[in-house]
Amino acid sequence: MSFNKNLRTRFYDAYDVSYVMQFISKLATMAEPERRDLPGFLGEGTHFQSFELDSMSLPLAINVAKTSFARRGESALSRWKEAVKVAQSLESASLVPPMDVINAFGLTVLVMPKGKVVSKSGAKVVDALLQDTAKALGQAGLVLDDYPQIREAEGIPFIIDWSDLGFLNR
Numbered sequence: 001m002s003f004n005k006n007l008r009t010r011f012y013d014a015y016d017v018s019y020v021m022q023f024i025s026k027l028a029t030m031a032e033p034e035r036r037d038l039p040g041f042l043g044e045g046t047h048f049q050s051f052e053l054d055s056m057s058l059p060l061a062i063n064v065a066k067t068s069f070a071r072r073g074e075s076a077l078s079r080w081k082e083a084v085k086v087a088q089s090l091e092s093a094s095l096v097p098p099m100d101v102i103n104a105f106g107l108t109v110l111v112m113p114k115g116k117v118v119s120k121s122g123a124k125v126v127d128a129l130l131q132d133t134a135k136a137l138g139q140a141g142l143v144l145d146d147y148p149q150i151r152e153a154e155g156i157p158f159i160i161d162w163s164d165l166g167f168l169n170r
């Protein structure tokens with residue numbers, strides 16, 4: 001499915017790295033609890049805190065790894081980053097959004113489109129897309145070892161939570 005191509009184009013057209021870097025530099029000066037009071041705070045899980053950055057034509061989610069995730073150690077972190085890169089390159093993995101992994105100011109950050117709740121029409125295709133995606137990830141030697149959290153941007157559903165992506169045989 002070529003669904004994701006549109007989102008990819010929109011993402012890279014909108015993506016202003018220096019603006020994102022500026023935001024990350026600000027986050028880096030704040031403690032995790034303090035960051036929850038920022039106006040763009042979207043939510044958090046065990047591994048990431050997520051913030052909306054919306055001055056661009058496509059609103060972005062800036063997902064910052066919490067110290068607990070970073071504490072996995074350098075080699076685990078670099079394997080995870082490598083796995084994200086492989087996932088991103090898979091044309092047939094419909095639910096993989098365009099993403100960027102940034103290491104800056106001591107933080108590990110995943111940037112992707114900000115998603116909204118999946119629409120009715122999106123929900124109808126999600127099951128089939130989940131199967132495509134799991135298959136494509138598996139063929140590339142990857143597994144997302146978590147219940148997939150799905151949101152939608154520009155009418156395109158995608159998985160937002162990539163913290164538990166890894167290689168099957170490592």
Ligand SMILES: Nc1ncnc2c1ncn2[C@@H]1O[C@H](COP(=O)(O)OP(=O)(O)O)[C@@H](O)[C@H]1O
Nearest residue numbers: 043044045046047048050061114115160161163
């Ligand atoms: N792309 C996104 N669009 C909208 N909200 C997001 C996005 N990414 C993350 N979030 C919000 O941040 C929360 C935590 O992100 P998530 O990746 O699930 O972290 P964790 O791996 O710690 O569970 C999500 O449950 C969601 O509320």
Ligand SMILES: [Mg+2]
Nearest residue numbers: 047161163164
């Ligand atoms: Mg997670």
